[in-house]
Amino acid sequence: MGVATGGDFEAQAGPYRDELLVHCYRMLGSVHEAEDLVQETMLRAWRAWRRYDPSLASVRTWLYRIATNACLSALEGRARRPLPSGLGGPSDDPDAPLTPAADVPWLQPFPDARLGDPAAEVVRRGTLRLALVAAIQVLPPRQRAVLILRDVLEFSAAEAAALLETSPAAVNSALQRARASLSGCAAAEGRVAEPGDAAVRRTVDRYIRSFEAGDVAGLVALLTRDAVLEMPPVPLWYAGRDGYGRFMTRVFAMRGADWRITALTANTQPALAAYCRDGDAYALHTLQVLTVTPEGVARNVVFQDPAVFAAFRLPGSLS
Known part of the structure; x- marks a missing residue:
């Protein structure tokens, strides 16, 4: 069992802060909200540290379970974070008034300076690109979580089911629906050149x-x-x-x-x-x-x- 000493907890959980920030950002579409949710995740984990059993899950998996469920709770009753192209057709008037829509919770970009080890590994294959994150925001929250856990973080169906307290069959069904919703975006993203090119x-x-x-x-x-x-x-x-x-x-x-x-x-x-x-x-x-x-x-x-x-x-x- 874990021991609730600050040093031991930080040594084992601290290295996952960066990748948890990326995970919460994908779920929420906001850097600032993601930072808050990572803080909440770490606080919840520290309070539960004495009850953590490494024979049931790795520290990383345990933290992802806490973070994912914290994100799902935060998303309850919230509007999705879109980009303007997700709200209607294009304008043909270059002189239209530039009036901000303050009532829309807009999608935010993610600063790559915040990517650190081992977070760099979880953004491979273009999984943090803005268009893909925007498309993910359209999904219902649980579908969003399943897609990220399975296709981005590569948890197995059984692992994702345990994280979300559901069945592998329910995870596979949600994943199929999420993939179908994002099929057009995935095809478009395949044309994007790599930044280092x-x-x-x-x-x-x-x-x-x-x-x-x-x-x-x-x-x-x-x-x-x-x-x-x-x-x-x-x-x-x-x-x-x-x-x-x-x-x-x-x-x-x-x-x-x-x-x-x-x-x-x-x-x-x-x-x-x-x-x-x-x-x-x-x-x-x-x-x-x-x-x-x-x-x-x-x-x-x-x-x-x-x-x-x-x-x-x-x-x-x-x-």
């Missing part, structure tokens, strides 16, 4: 140079034909090169054509922190998460949310 780096570098110069034509030349631009918390989104280009023309007309870009990564994808000229400095404007395929930039999700900026620890200005 040299062609991806070249595309992102060219995108940065064009953006910093306010060069709309240069940006549009890097897009796929059906590229998507969306901007939570503004519920608008645009599809296609023309709509993307017309909206960026508006942005540069409003904010000027002098920008500075900091490159980073989010959800294992290329990301940019964009700063626009503001007097003698450059003010933080947006965080942009790019989806890059062999054909070019297929999607740009642009976040203008102080909570997202805080999660990524972005400075408010550059000198």
Whole structure:
């Protein structure tokens, strides 16, 4: 049996904090809520440490059981976290008012700087990409949990059933329904190039140079034909090169054509922190998460949310 000493608990449970954060983020779609749930998981686990029996489950499996059920409780009665493209059709008006929808609990991106060992292993095969996390949010919470436990974390049906206090048959049924719901997303994600690919780096570098110069034509030349631009918390989104280009023309007309870009990564994808000229400095404007395929930039999700900026620890200005 475990011994409820702080040092022993932290030594055995502490190494799983990072991957539990990723797990809770996948379930909830929010970095801040995931952090709260990891804290709650660790508190529950510490209180139950004397009752933990290593002959019944590993520490990792035991922690995942606590975290998953904490997430399911947190999701009761809550609306899902979408992206704008999940709420309706694209806009054809590049001059539409940019009015934030404050009543929508928008999906947040995940800062790759928060990925640590052994969390890096659980994001293999693109399982943290923003589009996939957005698609997972559409699933009912228990289907969401089953899909993540089985297809992402690779628990067996029996293990997942034990974690969720149900039967392996119920787990397999929920998994089948979840996979069917996500089949289209999985096919699309298969076209996404790996972030470390040299062609991806070249595309992102060219995108940065064009953006910093306010060069709309240069940006549009890097897009796929059906590229998507969306901007939570503004519920608008645009599809296609023309709509993307017309909206960026508006942005540069409003904010000027002098920008500075900091490159980073989010959800294992290329990301940019964009700063626009503001007097003698450059003010933080947006965080942009790019989806890059062999054909070019297929999607740009642009976040203008102080909570997202805080999660990524972005400075408010550059000198």
